[in-house]
Amino acid sequence: MKKWPTLAAVAAVLVTLVVLPFVLRNFALLTIARVAALGLLAASTALLTGTAGLPTLGQVAPYAVGAYTAGHLAHAGAVGLVQILVAAAAAAVFALLTGLAVVRTRGTVCLMVTLAVGELTAIAADQWKSVTGGTDGMARVPAVRAFWGGEPMLKGVPLYVYAVGTALVVLVATWLMLRTRAGALVRGCRDNEERMRASGHRVGLILLLTHVWAGAVAGVGGALLIAVQRYVSPADVGFEVSALTLLAVVIGGAASLWGAVAGAGAVVAVRDNLAPAGQAPLLLGLLFVAAVYVLPRGLAGINRRRDA
Amino acid sequence: MLELRGLSRVFGSLTAVDGVSLTVSSRHALIGPNGAGKSTLLHLAAGNVRPSAGRVLLDGRDVTRAGPGRRARLGLGRTFQTPALVDSADCGTNLRLGGRAPVSLDDVGLGGCERLPAGALPHGRRRLLEVAVALAGAPRVLLLDEPAAGLGDDDRALLLSVLRAVEVPVLLVEHDQAFVRAYADTVTVLHQGALLASGTPSTIAADADVAAVYQGAAC
Numbered sequence: 001m002k003k004w005p006t007l008a009a010v011a012a013v014l015v016t017l018v019v020l021p022f023v024l025r026n027f028a029l030l031t032i033a034r035v036a037a038l039g040l041l042a043a044s045t046a047l048l049t050g051t052a053g054l055p056t057l058g059q060v061a062p063y064a065v066g067a068y069t070a071g072h073l074a075h076a077g078a079v080g081l082v083q084i085l086v087a088a089a090a091a092a093v094f095a096l097l098t099g100l101a102v103v104r105t106r107g108t109v110c111l112m113v114t115l116a117v118g119e120l121t122a123i124a125a126d127q128w129k130s131v132t133g134g135t136d137g138m139a140r141v142p143a144v145r146a147f148w149g150g151e152p153m154l155k156g157v158p159l160y161v162y163a164v165g166t167a168l169v170v171l172v173a174t175w176l177m178l179r180t181r182a183g184a185l186v187r188g189c190r191d192n193e194e195r196m197r198a199s200g201h202r203v204g205l206i207l208l209l210t211h212v213w214a215g216a217v218a219g220v221g222g223a224l225l226i227a228v229q230r231y232v233s234p235a236d237v238g239f240e241v242s243a244l245t246l247l248a249v250v251i252g253g254a255a256s257l258w259g260a261v262a263g264a265g266a267v268v269a270v271r272d273n274l275a276p277a278g279q280a281p282l283l284l285g286l287l288f289v290a291a292v293y294v295l296p297r298g299l300a301g302i303n304r305r306r307d308a
Numbered sequence: 309m310l311e312l313r314g315l316s317r318v319f320g321s322l323t324a325v326d327g328v329s330l331t332v333s334s335r336h337a338l339i340g341p342n343g344a345g346k347s348t349l350l351h352l353a354a355g356n357v358r359p360s361a362g363r364v365l366l367d368g369r370d371v372t373r374a375g376p377g378r379r380a381r382l383g384l385g386r387t388f389q390t391p392a393l394v395d396s397a398d399c400g401t402n403l404r405l406g407g408r409a410p411v412s413l414d415d416v417g418l419g420g421c422e423r424l425p426a427g428a429l430p431h432g433r434r435r436l437l438e439v440a441v442a443l444a445g446a447p448r449v450l451l452l453d454e455p456a457a458g459l460g461d462d463d464r465a466l467l468l469s470v471l472r473a474v475e476v477p478v479l480l481v482e483h484d485q486a487f488v489r490a491y492a493d494t495v496t497v498l499h500q501g502a503l504l505a506s507g508t509p510s511t512i513a514a515d516a517d518v519a520a521v522y523q524g525a526a527c
Binding site: 199 | 401405406
């Protein structure tokens with residue numbers, strides 16, 4: 001990958017993100033804020049599926065834990081920063097517990113186990129009314145204040161800044177982690193477990209820690225979701241969201257955090273803006289088929305193909 | 309030092325390894341016809357396969373119940389019959405993932421390949437890189453599964469010089485008899501899972517039983 005075109009693309013994206021609040025209306029900004037939340041969920045899925053080699057349909061589970069945790073904290077009057085940190089911690093603990101089972105599996109079995117984790121979490125969200133509000137969802141969530149003494153965020157601009165800013169911090173932290181020796185260890189476990197074990201690396205522990213990190217990322221996504229929507233229900237953390245997330249990862253490129261976020265943007269744009277009423281599933285299906293044929297390595301593969 | 313004591317491995321009705329005992333304290337080669345149980349014995353030594361009976365001792369410590377990762381952390385390095393590398397990572401990263409011992413890519417003739425993905429290397433170079441990765445782990449005992457297979461003359465000579473510089477005990481499974489004679493000071497012959505003979509390369513070459521086993525066998 002050439003350095004200057006990449007830096008130019010990054011600069012262009014950052015400038016665009018800065019300019020957008022000045023040119024877009026409230027609804028569009030809130031949509032982008034929702035993309036930031038779903039983008040973190042997609043990035044956590046990409047981290048597990050593409051980078052660690054653990055295909056997952058279950059990242060909605062820590063996403064849900066993060067969302068409901070942040071919702072309760074919002075009701076208790078906690079500021080956004082606390083909501084994000086505690087949601088990340090709660091989702092990480094959840095991912096630690098479920099990860100003990102997940103990291104022992106590979107391939108299709110891993111997909112099935114994570115699907116079960118996601119579905120069981122959605123069922124819990126549906127039935128544990130005292131905690132989640134059941135099928136009615138958790139409603140009337142107070143508007144979030146980013147920091148102590150800040151104003152409650154009700155409009156598009158502050159929520160856009162809050163969600164996109166938080167997502168960028170989390171994504172950059174994850175990206176930097178993957179560029180260290182820790183990232184090389186994770187990719188090593190994906191590519192050749194036998195070699196990693198023969199070199200004395202604790203493959204199970206490395207994958208478990210990756211699962212925990214991915215859970216925390218998804219948890220932050222959940223906290224952003226409730227900050228933007230001020231509402232969460234089982235429908236926000238169900239199988240449909242898992243499938244859309246996996247679609248976003250396929251579109252973006254399985255091993256690319258940024259590609260996954262771009263894929264989430266494409267999915268939301270098609271579902272909420274481009275598709276005629278009732279035709280969103282059909283259009284998303286066509287998008288999936290087109291992505292598989294035209295971009296087998298996702299949006300992230302375009303740069304590499306150009307370099308080849 | 310690696311000690312294998314009465315190791316057996318049964319797969320259903322097939323006894324792949326049958327009560328084999330040997331001590332690896334220097335340059336030890338394990339030979340035998342195809343299907344003799346050499347690779348299974350190496351897997352048993354490395355912990356990739358659990359024995360049906362017998363024990364494995366590494367520097368006097370019983371590691372029979374330890375998995376491959378634990379044995380590696382205790383000092384057992386190895387290579388595989390098909391080179392096992394992190395293909396998406398470059399050669400330098402592969403070496404660093406192997407460990408922190410002062411081994412360089414130059415040592416195995418791969419100088420200048422630091423940024424080249426391991427998956428882009430030809431077969432012979434992959435074998436040499438894997439040997440370097442195993443040595444980077446500073447092993448106390450090294451297990452090598454057919455390291456010379458598929459190597460050209462130059463790479464073979466380079467591998468031989470690299471292995472001759474290794475100061476820890478080595479257990480080498482190899483079909484290439486010339487390579488075995490050039491490298492090993494002890495040779496053990498397996499036949500149908502059992503130990504047939506053991507001795508210096510010259511005594512094994514003169515052994516009538518070994519000759520009979522190899523007669524007509526593709527090895």
